[in-house]
Amino acid sequence: MKRIAILTSGGDAPGMNAAARAVTRKAIYEGMEVYGINYGYAGLVAGDIRKLEIADVGDIIQRGGTFLYSARYPEFATQEGQLKGIEQLKKFGIEGLVVIGGDGSYHGALALTKHGFPAVGIPGTIDNDIPGTDYTIGFDTAINTVLDAVDKIRDTATSHVRTFVIEVMGRNAGDIALWAGVAGGADVIVVPEQEFDMKDVATKIAEGRERGKKHCLIMLAEGVMPGHEFAEKLSEYGDFHERVSVLGHIVRGGSPTARDRVLASKFGGKAVDLLKEGKGGLCVGIRNEEIVAADIVDTLENGKHKPDMSLYTLNQEISL
Numbered sequence: 001m002k003r004i005a006i007l008t009s010g011g012d013a014p015g016m017n018a019a020a021r022a023v024t025r026k027a028i029y030e031g032m033e034v035y036g037i038n039y040g041y042a043g044l045v046a047g048d049i050r051k052l053e054i055a056d057v058g059d060i061i062q063r064g065g066t067f068l069y070s071a072r073y074p075e076f077a078t079q080e081g082q083l084k085g086i087e088q089l090k091k092f093g094i095e096g097l098v099v100i101g102g103d104g105s106y107h108g109a110l111a112l113t114k115h116g117f118p119a120v121g122i123p124g125t126i127d128n129d130i131p132g133t134d135y136t137i138g139f140d141t142a143i144n145t146v147l148d149a150v151d152k153i154r155d156t157a158t159s160h161v162r163t164f165v166i167e168v169m170g171r172n173a174g175d176i177a178l179w180a181g182v183a184g185g186a187d188v189i190v191v192p193e194q195e196f197d198m199k200d201v202a203t204k205i206a207e208g209r210e211r212g213k214k215h216c217l218i219m220l221a222e223g224v225m226p227g228h229e230f231a232e233k234l235s236e237y238g239d240f241h242e243r244v245s246v247l248g249h250i251v252r253g254g255s256p257t258a259r260d261r262v263l264a265s266k267f268g269g270k271a272v273d274l275l276k277e278g279k280g281g282l283c284v285g286i287r288n289e290e291i292v293a294a295d296i297v298d299t300l301e302n303g304k305h306k307p308d309m310s311l312y313t314l315n316q317e318i319s320l
């Protein structure tokens with residue numbers, strides 16, 4: 001394969017730039033040409049494609065977001081959209097594609113491969129909710145961003161003897177809440193993967209208060225319910241001086257951590273290795289600290305993301 005392209009798609013994640021940089025530089029190192037596609041699948045269909053040189057990916061390893069921009073483009077789920085995309089790729093003489101994004105983006109890569117165009121997926125999302133990998137690009141940065149906020153919220157919670165419900169992103173996955181909850185010393189973690197009883201939450205806060213505890217931090221994954229709704233339901237069990245903090249999109253931004261930059265660089269290098277061998281229909285990942293590649297169809301159809309629920313149990317044991 002002599003000419004490949006990269007796009008970023010779906011929700012942006014810190015480290016996507018580091019991955020695009022690694023793909024570009026590694027491909028050039030291997031004697032290939034690289035094209036960047038702006039705005040994900042929307043830009044692919046529109047032909048918003050340009051050649052990338054070594055310098056085009058300079059000074060971006062430390063930046064959040066994606067210099068290739070991203071977009072939601074539901075039209076790519078149709079055969080018509082996919083064929084138009086392939087037409088554009090062929091027009092530019094591109095033979096393989098690297099897609100950096102979440103599972104929706106993987107479906108796009110899968111569709112292209114099924115049409116005979118080799119595409120490789122790199123998991124990029126803060127939610128860490130993609131099967132086939134233990135970690136996604138952006139997750140480590142996101143939990144560190146949440147942690148920074150939690151430490152600050154703790155100061156004010158203690159000063160005013162308040163209970164804070166901290167709502168964090170993650171779509172339907174509880175990974176961000178679990179990791180940031182344990183790291184931030186949350187009293188209660190509430191995630192979609194585990195049922196909870198509001199009465200138990202209220203009892204726990206009350207017991208802490210009786211022991212003279214000043215603050216109470218509840219880490220709530222957005223997939224459970226909105227923070228304000230949670231606080232309202234909690235208030236039915238007593239007055240806990242509750243406040244709600246919705247961290248929202250702040251968690252998606254910022255400079256990627258060292259771990260995310262290294263992970264992104266490894267994924268980028270691996271994706272190029274695969275395309276160089278003419279292999280498509282694969283997604284890269286990290287499993288037990290080893291960089292792996294798996295079949296996209298199998299990953300999407302049979303793989304299921306499972307958060308580390310031992311963190312949930314542990315938190316119950318250590319957040320007395």
Ligand code: ATP
Binds near residue numbers: 076103107108124
């Ligand atoms: P995140 O979950 O982090 O937001 P994502 O990649 O899952 O990332 P989606 O919005 O689900 O985000 O998907 C991104 C894009 O991938 C869509 O806008 C669409 O262009 C394409 N896509 C999604 N599903 C399919 C599909 N079934 N077939 C082809 N393309 C798809």
